[in-house]
Amino acid sequence: MPPRLQLSSTHIPRPVRTQKRLTGQQNVVIYNTRYASTETAATASSAVVPPPSLEQVKRNPAPIARTSSVQPPSHRRPEARRSQLLRQYTSLVQWTAIRRELTQALRKVDEQQTSEGRSTTPLAPHVKLQIIQTSIFEVALRIVDYFRPESVTGKIAAEEDILLHDLSSTVHNAVRHMKGKHELTTVLSGPLAVLTLPSVSPEHLKAALSILAPKATGFSAPPRKANPGYHELTVQDGLQKLMLVAARVDGRVFDIEGTKWVGSIESGIDGLRAQLVHALQAIGASVTSTLEGAGKSLYLTMESRRSVLEEEQNGGEKKEES
Incomplete structure:
Protein backbone atom coordinates (compact mmCIF):
# COMPACT_ATOMS: atom_id res chain seq x y z
CA MET A 1 0.00 0.00 0.00
CA PRO A 2 1.55 3.28 -1.02
CA PRO A 3 2.16 5.77 1.73
CA ARG A 4 -0.39 8.46 2.13
CA LEU A 5 0.73 11.98 1.37
CA GLN A 6 -0.39 14.63 3.76
CA LEU A 7 -1.05 17.78 1.79
CA SER A 8 -1.35 21.06 3.54
CA SER A 9 -4.34 23.21 2.73
CA THR A 10 -1.98 26.00 1.83
CA HIS A 11 -0.74 23.98 -1.17
CA ILE A 12 -4.18 23.44 -2.68
CA PRO A 13 -4.54 25.78 -5.63
CA ARG A 14 -7.81 27.70 -5.96
CA PRO A 15 -9.18 29.63 -8.88
CA VAL A 16 -8.46 33.25 -8.21
CA ARG A 17 -9.71 36.25 -10.13
CA THR A 18 -6.99 38.81 -10.59
CA GLN A 19 -6.69 41.92 -12.60
CA LYS A 20 -3.62 43.83 -13.75
CA ARG A 21 -3.71 47.38 -15.04
CA LEU A 22 -1.08 48.66 -17.46
CA THR A 23 -0.94 52.16 -18.78
CA GLY A 24 -2.24 52.39 -22.32
CA GLN A 25 -3.19 48.71 -22.52
CA GLN A 26 -6.49 46.88 -22.15
CA ASN A 27 -6.99 44.68 -19.12
CA VAL A 28 -7.55 41.00 -19.80
CA VAL A 29 -8.81 38.70 -17.08
CA ILE A 30 -8.07 34.98 -17.45
CA TYR A 31 -9.62 32.24 -15.33
CA ASN A 32 -7.83 28.98 -14.72
CA THR A 33 -9.02 26.11 -12.61
CA ARG A 34 -5.54 25.28 -11.40
CA TYR A 35 -3.52 28.43 -11.53
CA ALA A 36 -4.31 32.12 -11.50
CA SER A 37 -2.29 34.42 -13.73
CA THR A 38 -2.66 37.71 -15.54
CA GLU A 39 -1.75 38.29 -19.11
CA THR A 40 -1.84 41.33 -21.33
CA ALA A 41 -1.69 41.77 -25.07
CA ALA A 42 1.81 43.21 -24.81
CA THR A 43 3.42 40.58 -22.58
CA ALA A 44 3.20 36.81 -22.56
CA SER A 45 4.88 36.35 -19.19
CA SER A 46 2.90 34.83 -16.37
CA ALA A 47 3.34 35.04 -12.63
CA VAL A 48 2.11 32.51 -10.11
CA VAL A 49 -0.05 34.09 -7.44
CA PRO A 50 0.73 32.92 -3.91
CA PRO A 51 -1.91 30.54 -2.61
CA PRO A 52 -4.27 31.87 0.04
CA SER A 53 -3.62 31.20 3.68
CA LEU A 54 -5.67 28.86 5.83
CA GLU A 55 -7.42 31.81 7.47
CA GLN A 56 -8.50 33.14 4.06
CA VAL A 57 -9.87 29.76 3.05
CA LYS A 58 -11.92 29.39 6.23
CA ARG A 59 -13.16 32.96 6.14
CA ASN A 60 -16.76 33.24 4.93
CA PRO A 61 -17.27 35.47 1.91
CA ALA A 62 -19.12 38.71 2.33
CA PRO A 63 -22.88 38.37 1.79
CA ILE A 64 -24.13 39.46 -1.61
CA ALA A 65 -26.94 42.01 -1.59
CA ARG A 66 -29.75 40.44 -3.61
CA THR A 67 -32.49 42.92 -2.71
CA SER A 68 -32.69 46.68 -3.02
CA SER A 69 -32.76 48.97 -0.01
CA VAL A 70 -36.50 49.59 -0.43
CA GLN A 71 -37.41 45.91 -0.55
CA PRO A 72 -37.51 43.78 2.60
CA PRO A 73 -35.31 40.68 2.63
CA SER A 74 -36.93 37.44 1.54
CA HIS A 75 -36.06 33.75 1.71
CA ARG A 76 -37.17 33.51 -1.92
CA ARG A 77 -35.92 35.49 -4.85
CA LYS A 128 -67.87 46.86 -7.41
CA LEU A 129 -64.25 47.05 -6.30
CA GLN A 130 -61.84 45.73 -8.92
CA ILE A 131 -58.24 46.08 -10.10
CA ILE A 132 -57.81 47.64 -13.53
CA GLN A 133 -55.19 47.77 -16.25
CA THR A 134 -54.54 51.50 -16.45
CA SER A 135 -53.56 51.75 -20.12
CA ILE A 136 -56.68 49.92 -21.33
CA PHE A 137 -58.85 51.78 -18.83
CA GLU A 138 -57.63 55.09 -20.25
CA VAL A 139 -58.69 54.02 -23.74
CA ALA A 140 -62.10 52.98 -22.41
CA LEU A 141 -62.54 56.38 -20.76
CA ARG A 142 -61.75 58.14 -24.02
CA ILE A 143 -64.25 56.01 -25.94
CA VAL A 144 -67.05 56.50 -23.41
CA ASP A 145 -66.52 60.22 -22.81
CA TYR A 146 -65.36 61.53 -26.18
CA PHE A 147 -66.72 59.32 -28.93
CA ARG A 148 -69.99 60.38 -30.55
CA PRO A 149 -71.42 58.39 -33.50
CA GLU A 150 -72.60 61.54 -35.27
CA SER A 151 -69.00 62.78 -35.47
CA VAL A 152 -68.08 60.00 -37.90
CA THR A 153 -71.29 59.89 -39.93
CA GLY A 154 -70.47 59.61 -43.61
CA LYS A 155 -66.83 58.67 -42.93
CA ILE A 156 -67.33 54.93 -42.52
CA ALA A 157 -65.41 53.11 -45.21
CA ALA A 158 -65.20 49.54 -43.93
CA GLU A 159 -68.25 47.34 -43.71
CA GLU A 160 -67.19 45.76 -40.41
CA ASP A 161 -67.16 49.17 -38.72
CA ILE A 162 -70.80 49.99 -39.41
CA LEU A 163 -71.82 48.94 -35.89
CA LEU A 164 -69.22 51.26 -34.32
CA HIS A 165 -68.37 48.82 -31.54
CA ASP A 166 -65.65 49.43 -28.97
CA LEU A 167 -63.01 47.47 -30.90
CA SER A 168 -63.68 48.97 -34.32
CA SER A 169 -60.95 50.94 -36.03
CA THR A 170 -63.35 53.83 -36.64
CA VAL A 171 -63.93 54.34 -32.93
CA HIS A 172 -60.26 53.87 -32.16
CA ASN A 173 -59.18 56.46 -34.74
CA ALA A 174 -61.87 58.91 -33.65
CA VAL A 175 -60.50 59.19 -30.09
CA ARG A 176 -56.80 58.74 -30.82
CA HIS A 177 -56.15 62.50 -30.82
CA MET A 178 -57.43 62.68 -27.21
CA LYS A 179 -54.76 60.33 -25.88
CA GLY A 180 -53.32 61.68 -22.64
CA LYS A 181 -55.89 64.52 -22.46
CA HIS A 182 -58.51 62.90 -20.25
CA GLU A 183 -58.91 64.48 -16.82
CA LEU A 184 -58.08 61.17 -15.10
CA THR A 185 -54.90 60.55 -17.10
CA THR A 186 -52.66 62.07 -14.42
CA VAL A 187 -53.77 59.55 -11.79
CA LEU A 188 -53.73 56.48 -14.05
CA SER A 189 -50.26 55.26 -13.15
CA GLY A 190 -49.18 52.19 -11.27
CA PRO A 191 -51.48 49.44 -9.98
CA LEU A 192 -54.95 50.87 -9.36
CA ALA A 193 -58.22 49.62 -7.97
CA VAL A 194 -61.51 51.31 -8.85
CA LEU A 195 -64.61 51.53 -6.67
CA THR A 196 -67.68 52.10 -8.84
CA VAL A 277 -84.38 74.34 -2.01
CA HIS A 278 -83.78 76.12 1.29
CA ALA A 279 -81.11 78.31 -0.31
CA LEU A 280 -83.44 79.17 -3.21
CA GLN A 281 -86.25 79.96 -0.81
CA ALA A 282 -83.93 82.17 1.20
CA ILE A 283 -82.87 83.98 -1.96
CA GLY A 284 -86.52 84.41 -3.01
CA ALA A 285 -87.47 85.73 0.41
CA SER A 286 -84.55 88.15 0.30
CA VAL A 287 -85.55 89.39 -3.16
CA THR A 288 -89.18 89.75 -2.08
CA SER A 289 -88.27 91.70 1.04
CA THR A 290 -85.99 93.92 -1.00
CA LEU A 291 -88.71 94.66 -3.55
CA GLU A 292 -91.29 95.20 -0.82
CA GLY A 293 -88.92 97.54 0.98
CA ALA A 294 -88.39 99.59 -2.16
CA GLY A 295 -92.16 99.76 -2.82
CA LYS A 296 -92.88 100.80 0.74
CA SER A 297 -90.18 103.45 0.60
CA LEU A 298 -91.61 104.84 -2.64
CA TYR A 299 -95.14 104.80 -1.21
CA LEU A 300 -94.07 106.67 1.93
CA THR A 301 -92.19 109.21 -0.15
CA MET A 302 -95.18 109.83 -2.39
CA GLU A 303 -97.54 110.11 0.59
CA SER A 304 -95.21 112.56 2.29
CA ARG A 305 -94.99 114.64 -0.88
CA ARG A 306 -98.77 114.58 -1.30
CA SER A 307 -99.34 115.79 2.23
CA VAL A 308 -96.87 118.63 1.71
CA LEU A 309 -98.60 119.68 -1.48
CA GLU A 310 -102.02 119.55 0.19
CA GLU A 311 -100.77 121.73 3.01
CA GLU A 312 -99.30 124.20 0.59
CA GLN A 313 -102.50 124.26 -1.42
CA ASN A 314 -104.69 124.70 1.67
CA GLY A 315 -102.44 127.50 2.92
CA GLY A 316 -102.73 129.37 -0.39
CA GLU A 317 -106.52 129.13 -0.41
CA LYS A 318 -106.75 130.53 3.12
CA LYS A 319 -104.56 133.49 2.15
CA GLU A 320 -106.84 134.30 -0.79
CA GLU A 321 -109.98 134.19 1.36
CA SER A 322 -108.44 136.50 3.94
Missing part, protein backbone atom coordinates in the same frame (compact mmCIF):
# COMPACT_ATOMS: atom_id res chain seq x y z
CA PRO A 78 -38.46 38.32 -5.31
CA GLU A 79 -38.20 38.16 -9.09
CA ALA A 80 -38.98 34.43 -9.24
CA ARG A 81 -42.36 33.32 -10.54
CA ARG A 82 -43.12 31.39 -7.35
CA SER A 83 -42.55 34.52 -5.29
CA GLN A 84 -44.89 36.52 -7.47
CA LEU A 85 -47.55 33.83 -7.25
CA LEU A 86 -47.17 33.76 -3.47
CA ARG A 87 -47.75 37.52 -3.29
CA GLN A 88 -50.69 37.23 -5.66
CA TYR A 89 -52.38 34.52 -3.61
CA THR A 90 -51.78 36.42 -0.36
CA SER A 91 -53.35 39.54 -1.85
CA LEU A 92 -56.26 37.43 -3.10
CA VAL A 93 -57.15 36.38 0.43
CA GLN A 94 -56.79 39.93 1.73
CA TRP A 95 -58.83 41.32 -1.16
CA THR A 96 -61.66 38.90 -0.41
CA ALA A 97 -61.74 39.97 3.23
CA ILE A 98 -61.81 43.67 2.27
CA ARG A 99 -64.71 43.10 -0.14
CA ARG A 100 -66.60 41.31 2.61
CA GLU A 101 -66.30 44.25 5.01
CA LEU A 102 -67.15 46.72 2.25
CA THR A 103 -70.34 44.85 1.34
CA GLN A 104 -71.45 44.72 4.98
CA ALA A 105 -70.96 48.48 5.41
CA LEU A 106 -72.90 49.27 2.23
CA ARG A 107 -75.76 46.98 3.21
CA LYS A 108 -76.12 48.82 6.50
CA VAL A 109 -76.62 52.06 4.56
CA ASP A 110 -79.35 50.44 2.46
CA GLU A 111 -81.07 49.12 5.58
CA GLN A 112 -80.89 52.54 7.25
CA GLN A 113 -82.44 54.25 4.25
CA THR A 114 -85.22 51.68 4.14
CA SER A 115 -85.95 52.10 7.85
CA GLU A 116 -86.28 55.86 7.33
CA GLY A 117 -88.94 55.26 4.70
CA ARG A 118 -86.88 56.63 1.82
CA SER A 119 -87.77 55.19 -1.57
CA THR A 120 -84.25 54.54 -2.77
CA THR A 121 -82.84 51.62 -4.73
CA PRO A 122 -80.38 49.43 -2.76
CA LEU A 123 -76.89 50.03 -4.13
CA ALA A 124 -74.84 47.49 -2.19
CA PRO A 125 -75.33 44.62 -4.70
CA HIS A 126 -74.22 46.86 -7.57
CA VAL A 127 -71.08 48.42 -6.05
CA LEU A 197 -71.16 53.13 -7.70
CA PRO A 198 -74.11 53.05 -10.14
CA SER A 199 -75.40 56.42 -8.90
CA VAL A 200 -74.19 59.31 -6.78
CA SER A 201 -74.81 58.53 -3.11
CA PRO A 202 -72.75 60.44 -0.52
CA GLU A 203 -73.90 58.08 2.21
CA HIS A 204 -72.63 55.00 0.39
CA LEU A 205 -69.43 56.83 -0.51
CA LYS A 206 -68.86 57.71 3.14
CA ALA A 207 -69.46 54.12 4.21
CA ALA A 208 -67.00 52.85 1.58
CA LEU A 209 -64.31 55.36 2.54
CA SER A 210 -64.72 54.54 6.23
CA ILE A 211 -63.70 50.98 5.30
CA LEU A 212 -61.06 51.58 2.63
CA ALA A 213 -59.40 54.84 3.75
CA PRO A 214 -60.54 56.01 7.19
CA LYS A 215 -57.27 57.76 8.03
CA ALA A 216 -57.02 59.71 4.78
CA THR A 217 -60.62 60.91 4.82
CA GLY A 218 -61.18 61.31 8.55
CA PHE A 219 -64.31 59.13 8.53
CA SER A 220 -64.62 56.88 11.56
CA ALA A 221 -63.76 53.24 11.01
CA PRO A 222 -66.08 50.58 12.48
CA PRO A 223 -65.28 50.00 16.17
CA ARG A 224 -63.89 46.66 17.21
CA LYS A 225 -66.88 45.84 19.40
CA ALA A 226 -69.43 46.49 16.66
CA ASN A 227 -67.44 44.89 13.84
CA PRO A 228 -64.60 42.63 15.01
CA GLY A 229 -64.07 41.22 11.50
CA TYR A 230 -62.84 44.59 10.23
CA HIS A 231 -59.96 44.54 12.73
CA GLU A 232 -58.70 41.11 11.71
CA LEU A 233 -55.06 40.96 10.66
CA THR A 234 -55.97 39.85 7.13
CA VAL A 235 -58.12 42.93 6.54
CA GLN A 236 -55.71 45.39 8.12
CA ASP A 237 -52.71 44.04 6.19
CA GLY A 238 -54.66 44.43 2.98
CA LEU A 239 -55.79 47.98 3.80
CA GLN A 240 -52.19 49.04 4.35
CA LYS A 241 -51.58 48.44 0.64
CA LEU A 242 -54.35 50.86 -0.39
CA MET A 243 -54.04 54.61 -0.83
CA LEU A 244 -56.81 57.00 -1.86
CA VAL A 245 -55.87 58.91 -5.01
CA ALA A 246 -58.93 60.72 -6.36
CA ALA A 247 -62.64 60.39 -7.09
CA ARG A 248 -64.86 61.18 -10.02
CA VAL A 249 -68.36 62.25 -9.05
CA ASP A 250 -70.98 63.28 -11.60
CA GLY A 251 -68.36 63.88 -14.29
CA ARG A 252 -66.01 65.94 -12.12
CA VAL A 253 -62.67 64.87 -10.63
CA PHE A 254 -62.17 65.55 -6.92
CA ASP A 255 -59.04 65.32 -4.84
CA ILE A 256 -59.05 63.91 -1.31
CA GLU A 257 -60.53 67.07 0.21
CA GLY A 258 -63.26 67.20 -2.42
CA THR A 259 -64.02 63.53 -1.90
CA LYS A 260 -64.36 64.12 1.84
CA TRP A 261 -66.78 66.97 1.14
CA VAL A 262 -68.98 64.79 -1.08
CA GLY A 263 -69.06 62.03 1.52
CA SER A 264 -69.91 64.45 4.33
CA ILE A 265 -73.17 65.69 2.73
CA GLU A 266 -75.90 65.01 5.27
CA SER A 267 -78.80 62.76 4.20
CA GLY A 268 -77.21 62.13 0.81
CA ILE A 269 -78.61 63.57 -2.39
CA ASP A 270 -81.99 64.20 -0.73
CA GLY A 271 -80.29 66.32 1.89
CA LEU A 272 -78.39 68.20 -0.80
CA ARG A 273 -81.64 68.87 -2.66
CA ALA A 274 -83.22 70.12 0.57
CA GLN A 275 -80.29 72.46 1.14
CA LEU A 276 -80.63 73.74 -2.42
Whole structure:
Protein backbone atom coordinates (compact mmCIF):
# COMPACT_ATOMS: atom_id res chain seq x y z
CA MET A 1 0.00 0.00 0.00
CA PRO A 2 1.55 3.28 -1.02
CA PRO A 3 2.16 5.77 1.73
CA ARG A 4 -0.39 8.46 2.13
CA LEU A 5 0.73 11.98 1.37
CA GLN A 6 -0.39 14.63 3.76
CA LEU A 7 -1.05 17.78 1.79
CA SER A 8 -1.35 21.06 3.54
CA SER A 9 -4.34 23.21 2.73
CA THR A 10 -1.98 26.00 1.83
CA HIS A 11 -0.74 23.98 -1.17
CA ILE A 12 -4.18 23.44 -2.68
CA PRO A 13 -4.54 25.78 -5.63
CA ARG A 14 -7.81 27.70 -5.96
CA PRO A 15 -9.18 29.63 -8.88
CA VAL A 16 -8.46 33.25 -8.21
CA ARG A 17 -9.71 36.25 -10.13
CA THR A 18 -6.99 38.81 -10.59
CA GLN A 19 -6.69 41.92 -12.60
CA LYS A 20 -3.62 43.83 -13.75
CA ARG A 21 -3.71 47.38 -15.04
CA LEU A 22 -1.08 48.66 -17.46
CA THR A 23 -0.94 52.16 -18.78
CA GLY A 24 -2.24 52.39 -22.32
CA GLN A 25 -3.19 48.71 -22.52
CA GLN A 26 -6.49 46.88 -22.15
CA ASN A 27 -6.99 44.68 -19.12
CA VAL A 28 -7.55 41.00 -19.80
CA VAL A 29 -8.81 38.70 -17.08
CA ILE A 30 -8.07 34.98 -17.45
CA TYR A 31 -9.62 32.24 -15.33
CA ASN A 32 -7.83 28.98 -14.72
CA THR A 33 -9.02 26.11 -12.61
CA ARG A 34 -5.54 25.28 -11.40
CA TYR A 35 -3.52 28.43 -11.53
CA ALA A 36 -4.31 32.12 -11.50
CA SER A 37 -2.29 34.42 -13.73
CA THR A 38 -2.66 37.71 -15.54
CA GLU A 39 -1.75 38.29 -19.11
CA THR A 40 -1.84 41.33 -21.33
CA ALA A 41 -1.69 41.77 -25.07
CA ALA A 42 1.81 43.21 -24.81
CA THR A 43 3.42 40.58 -22.58
CA ALA A 44 3.20 36.81 -22.56
CA SER A 45 4.88 36.35 -19.19
CA SER A 46 2.90 34.83 -16.37
CA ALA A 47 3.34 35.04 -12.63
CA VAL A 48 2.11 32.51 -10.11
CA VAL A 49 -0.05 34.09 -7.44
CA PRO A 50 0.73 32.92 -3.91
CA PRO A 51 -1.91 30.54 -2.61
CA PRO A 52 -4.27 31.87 0.04
CA SER A 53 -3.62 31.20 3.68
CA LEU A 54 -5.67 28.86 5.83
CA GLU A 55 -7.42 31.81 7.47
CA GLN A 56 -8.50 33.14 4.06
CA VAL A 57 -9.87 29.76 3.05
CA LYS A 58 -11.92 29.39 6.23
CA ARG A 59 -13.16 32.96 6.14
CA ASN A 60 -16.76 33.24 4.93
CA PRO A 61 -17.27 35.47 1.91
CA ALA A 62 -19.12 38.71 2.33
CA PRO A 63 -22.88 38.37 1.79
CA ILE A 64 -24.13 39.46 -1.61
CA ALA A 65 -26.94 42.01 -1.59
CA ARG A 66 -29.75 40.44 -3.61
CA THR A 67 -32.49 42.92 -2.71
CA SER A 68 -32.69 46.68 -3.02
CA SER A 69 -32.76 48.97 -0.01
CA VAL A 70 -36.50 49.59 -0.43
CA GLN A 71 -37.41 45.91 -0.55
CA PRO A 72 -37.51 43.78 2.60
CA PRO A 73 -35.31 40.68 2.63
CA SER A 74 -36.93 37.44 1.54
CA HIS A 75 -36.06 33.75 1.71
CA ARG A 76 -37.17 33.51 -1.92
CA ARG A 77 -35.92 35.49 -4.85
CA PRO A 78 -38.46 38.32 -5.31
CA GLU A 79 -38.20 38.16 -9.09
CA ALA A 80 -38.98 34.43 -9.24
CA ARG A 81 -42.36 33.32 -10.54
CA ARG A 82 -43.12 31.39 -7.35
CA SER A 83 -42.55 34.52 -5.29
CA GLN A 84 -44.89 36.52 -7.47
CA LEU A 85 -47.55 33.83 -7.25
CA LEU A 86 -47.17 33.76 -3.47
CA ARG A 87 -47.75 37.52 -3.29
CA GLN A 88 -50.69 37.23 -5.66
CA TYR A 89 -52.38 34.52 -3.61
CA THR A 90 -51.78 36.42 -0.36
CA SER A 91 -53.35 39.54 -1.85
CA LEU A 92 -56.26 37.43 -3.10
CA VAL A 93 -57.15 36.38 0.43
CA GLN A 94 -56.79 39.93 1.73
CA TRP A 95 -58.83 41.32 -1.16
CA THR A 96 -61.66 38.90 -0.41
CA ALA A 97 -61.74 39.97 3.23
CA ILE A 98 -61.81 43.67 2.27
CA ARG A 99 -64.71 43.10 -0.14
CA ARG A 100 -66.60 41.31 2.61
CA GLU A 101 -66.30 44.25 5.01
CA LEU A 102 -67.15 46.72 2.25
CA THR A 103 -70.34 44.85 1.34
CA GLN A 104 -71.45 44.72 4.98
CA ALA A 105 -70.96 48.48 5.41
CA LEU A 106 -72.90 49.27 2.23
CA ARG A 107 -75.76 46.98 3.21
CA LYS A 108 -76.12 48.82 6.50
CA VAL A 109 -76.62 52.06 4.56
CA ASP A 110 -79.35 50.44 2.46
CA GLU A 111 -81.07 49.12 5.58
CA GLN A 112 -80.89 52.54 7.25
CA GLN A 113 -82.44 54.25 4.25
CA THR A 114 -85.22 51.68 4.14
CA SER A 115 -85.95 52.10 7.85
CA GLU A 116 -86.28 55.86 7.33
CA GLY A 117 -88.94 55.26 4.70
CA ARG A 118 -86.88 56.63 1.82
CA SER A 119 -87.77 55.19 -1.57
CA THR A 120 -84.25 54.54 -2.77
CA THR A 121 -82.84 51.62 -4.73
CA PRO A 122 -80.38 49.43 -2.76
CA LEU A 123 -76.89 50.03 -4.13
CA ALA A 124 -74.84 47.49 -2.19
CA PRO A 125 -75.33 44.62 -4.70
CA HIS A 126 -74.22 46.86 -7.57
CA VAL A 127 -71.08 48.42 -6.05
CA LYS A 128 -67.87 46.86 -7.41
CA LEU A 129 -64.25 47.05 -6.30
CA GLN A 130 -61.84 45.73 -8.92
CA ILE A 131 -58.24 46.08 -10.10
CA ILE A 132 -57.81 47.64 -13.53
CA GLN A 133 -55.19 47.77 -16.25
CA THR A 134 -54.54 51.50 -16.45
CA SER A 135 -53.56 51.75 -20.12
CA ILE A 136 -56.68 49.92 -21.33
CA PHE A 137 -58.85 51.78 -18.83
CA GLU A 138 -57.63 55.09 -20.25
CA VAL A 139 -58.69 54.02 -23.74
CA ALA A 140 -62.10 52.98 -22.41
CA LEU A 141 -62.54 56.38 -20.76
CA ARG A 142 -61.75 58.14 -24.02
CA ILE A 143 -64.25 56.01 -25.94
CA VAL A 144 -67.05 56.50 -23.41
CA ASP A 145 -66.52 60.22 -22.81
CA TYR A 146 -65.36 61.53 -26.18
CA PHE A 147 -66.72 59.32 -28.93
CA ARG A 148 -69.99 60.38 -30.55
CA PRO A 149 -71.42 58.39 -33.50
CA GLU A 150 -72.60 61.54 -35.27
CA SER A 151 -69.00 62.78 -35.47
CA VAL A 152 -68.08 60.00 -37.90
CA THR A 153 -71.29 59.89 -39.93
CA GLY A 154 -70.47 59.61 -43.61
CA LYS A 155 -66.83 58.67 -42.93
CA ILE A 156 -67.33 54.93 -42.52
CA ALA A 157 -65.41 53.11 -45.21
CA ALA A 158 -65.20 49.54 -43.93
CA GLU A 159 -68.25 47.34 -43.71
CA GLU A 160 -67.19 45.76 -40.41
CA ASP A 161 -67.16 49.17 -38.72
CA ILE A 162 -70.80 49.99 -39.41
CA LEU A 163 -71.82 48.94 -35.89
CA LEU A 164 -69.22 51.26 -34.32
CA HIS A 165 -68.37 48.82 -31.54
CA ASP A 166 -65.65 49.43 -28.97
CA LEU A 167 -63.01 47.47 -30.90
CA SER A 168 -63.68 48.97 -34.32
CA SER A 169 -60.95 50.94 -36.03
CA THR A 170 -63.35 53.83 -36.64
CA VAL A 171 -63.93 54.34 -32.93
CA HIS A 172 -60.26 53.87 -32.16
CA ASN A 173 -59.18 56.46 -34.74
CA ALA A 174 -61.87 58.91 -33.65
CA VAL A 175 -60.50 59.19 -30.09
CA ARG A 176 -56.80 58.74 -30.82
CA HIS A 177 -56.15 62.50 -30.82
CA MET A 178 -57.43 62.68 -27.21
CA LYS A 179 -54.76 60.33 -25.88
CA GLY A 180 -53.32 61.68 -22.64
CA LYS A 181 -55.89 64.52 -22.46
CA HIS A 182 -58.51 62.90 -20.25
CA GLU A 183 -58.91 64.48 -16.82
CA LEU A 184 -58.08 61.17 -15.10
CA THR A 185 -54.90 60.55 -17.10
CA THR A 186 -52.66 62.07 -14.42
CA VAL A 187 -53.77 59.55 -11.79
CA LEU A 188 -53.73 56.48 -14.05
CA SER A 189 -50.26 55.26 -13.15
CA GLY A 190 -49.18 52.19 -11.27
CA PRO A 191 -51.48 49.44 -9.98
CA LEU A 192 -54.95 50.87 -9.36
CA ALA A 193 -58.22 49.62 -7.97
CA VAL A 194 -61.51 51.31 -8.85
CA LEU A 195 -64.61 51.53 -6.67
CA THR A 196 -67.68 52.10 -8.84
CA LEU A 197 -71.16 53.13 -7.70
CA PRO A 198 -74.11 53.05 -10.14
CA SER A 199 -75.40 56.42 -8.90
CA VAL A 200 -74.19 59.31 -6.78
CA SER A 201 -74.81 58.53 -3.11
CA PRO A 202 -72.75 60.44 -0.52
CA GLU A 203 -73.90 58.08 2.21
CA HIS A 204 -72.63 55.00 0.39
CA LEU A 205 -69.43 56.83 -0.51
CA LYS A 206 -68.86 57.71 3.14
CA ALA A 207 -69.46 54.12 4.21
CA ALA A 208 -67.00 52.85 1.58
CA LEU A 209 -64.31 55.36 2.54
CA SER A 210 -64.72 54.54 6.23
CA ILE A 211 -63.70 50.98 5.30
CA LEU A 212 -61.06 51.58 2.63
CA ALA A 213 -59.40 54.84 3.75
CA PRO A 214 -60.54 56.01 7.19
CA LYS A 215 -57.27 57.76 8.03
CA ALA A 216 -57.02 59.71 4.78
CA THR A 217 -60.62 60.91 4.82
CA GLY A 218 -61.18 61.31 8.55
CA PHE A 219 -64.31 59.13 8.53
CA SER A 220 -64.62 56.88 11.56
CA ALA A 221 -63.76 53.24 11.01
CA PRO A 222 -66.08 50.58 12.48
CA PRO A 223 -65.28 50.00 16.17
CA ARG A 224 -63.89 46.66 17.21
CA LYS A 225 -66.88 45.84 19.40
CA ALA A 226 -69.43 46.49 16.66
CA ASN A 227 -67.44 44.89 13.84
CA PRO A 228 -64.60 42.63 15.01
CA GLY A 229 -64.07 41.22 11.50
CA TYR A 230 -62.84 44.59 10.23
CA HIS A 231 -59.96 44.54 12.73
CA GLU A 232 -58.70 41.11 11.71
CA LEU A 233 -55.06 40.96 10.66
CA THR A 234 -55.97 39.85 7.13
CA VAL A 235 -58.12 42.93 6.54
CA GLN A 236 -55.71 45.39 8.12
CA ASP A 237 -52.71 44.04 6.19
CA GLY A 238 -54.66 44.43 2.98
CA LEU A 239 -55.79 47.98 3.80
CA GLN A 240 -52.19 49.04 4.35
CA LYS A 241 -51.58 48.44 0.64
CA LEU A 242 -54.35 50.86 -0.39
CA MET A 243 -54.04 54.61 -0.83
CA LEU A 244 -56.81 57.00 -1.86
CA VAL A 245 -55.87 58.91 -5.01
CA ALA A 246 -58.93 60.72 -6.36
CA ALA A 247 -62.64 60.39 -7.09
CA ARG A 248 -64.86 61.18 -10.02
CA VAL A 249 -68.36 62.25 -9.05
CA ASP A 250 -70.98 63.28 -11.60
CA GLY A 251 -68.36 63.88 -14.29
CA ARG A 252 -66.01 65.94 -12.12
CA VAL A 253 -62.67 64.87 -10.63
CA PHE A 254 -62.17 65.55 -6.92
CA ASP A 255 -59.04 65.32 -4.84
CA ILE A 256 -59.05 63.91 -1.31
CA GLU A 257 -60.53 67.07 0.21
CA GLY A 258 -63.26 67.20 -2.42
CA THR A 259 -64.02 63.53 -1.90
CA LYS A 260 -64.36 64.12 1.84
CA TRP A 261 -66.78 66.97 1.14
CA VAL A 262 -68.98 64.79 -1.08
CA GLY A 263 -69.06 62.03 1.52
CA SER A 264 -69.91 64.45 4.33
CA ILE A 265 -73.17 65.69 2.73
CA GLU A 266 -75.90 65.01 5.27
CA SER A 267 -78.80 62.76 4.20
CA GLY A 268 -77.21 62.13 0.81
CA ILE A 269 -78.61 63.57 -2.39
CA ASP A 270 -81.99 64.20 -0.73
CA GLY A 271 -80.29 66.32 1.89
CA LEU A 272 -78.39 68.20 -0.80
CA ARG A 273 -81.64 68.87 -2.66
CA ALA A 274 -83.22 70.12 0.57
CA GLN A 275 -80.29 72.46 1.14
CA LEU A 276 -80.63 73.74 -2.42
CA VAL A 277 -84.38 74.34 -2.01
CA HIS A 278 -83.78 76.12 1.29
CA ALA A 279 -81.11 78.31 -0.31
CA LEU A 280 -83.44 79.17 -3.21
CA GLN A 281 -86.25 79.96 -0.81
CA ALA A 282 -83.93 82.17 1.20
CA ILE A 283 -82.87 83.98 -1.96
CA GLY A 284 -86.52 84.41 -3.01
CA ALA A 285 -87.47 85.73 0.41
CA SER A 286 -84.55 88.15 0.30
CA VAL A 287 -85.55 89.39 -3.16
CA THR A 288 -89.18 89.75 -2.08
CA SER A 289 -88.27 91.70 1.04
CA THR A 290 -85.99 93.92 -1.00
CA LEU A 291 -88.71 94.66 -3.55
CA GLU A 292 -91.29 95.20 -0.82
CA GLY A 293 -88.92 97.54 0.98
CA ALA A 294 -88.39 99.59 -2.16
CA GLY A 295 -92.16 99.76 -2.82
CA LYS A 296 -92.88 100.80 0.74
CA SER A 297 -90.18 103.45 0.60
CA LEU A 298 -91.61 104.84 -2.64
CA TYR A 299 -95.14 104.80 -1.21
CA LEU A 300 -94.07 106.67 1.93
CA THR A 301 -92.19 109.21 -0.15
CA MET A 302 -95.18 109.83 -2.39
CA GLU A 303 -97.54 110.11 0.59
CA SER A 304 -95.21 112.56 2.29
CA ARG A 305 -94.99 114.64 -0.88
CA ARG A 306 -98.77 114.58 -1.30
CA SER A 307 -99.34 115.79 2.23
CA VAL A 308 -96.87 118.63 1.71
CA LEU A 309 -98.60 119.68 -1.48
CA GLU A 310 -102.02 119.55 0.19
CA GLU A 311 -100.77 121.73 3.01
CA GLU A 312 -99.30 124.20 0.59
CA GLN A 313 -102.50 124.26 -1.42
CA ASN A 314 -104.69 124.70 1.67
CA GLY A 315 -102.44 127.50 2.92
CA GLY A 316 -102.73 129.37 -0.39
CA GLU A 317 -106.52 129.13 -0.41
CA LYS A 318 -106.75 130.53 3.12
CA LYS A 319 -104.56 133.49 2.15
CA GLU A 320 -106.84 134.30 -0.79
CA GLU A 321 -109.98 134.19 1.36
CA SER A 322 -108.44 136.50 3.94
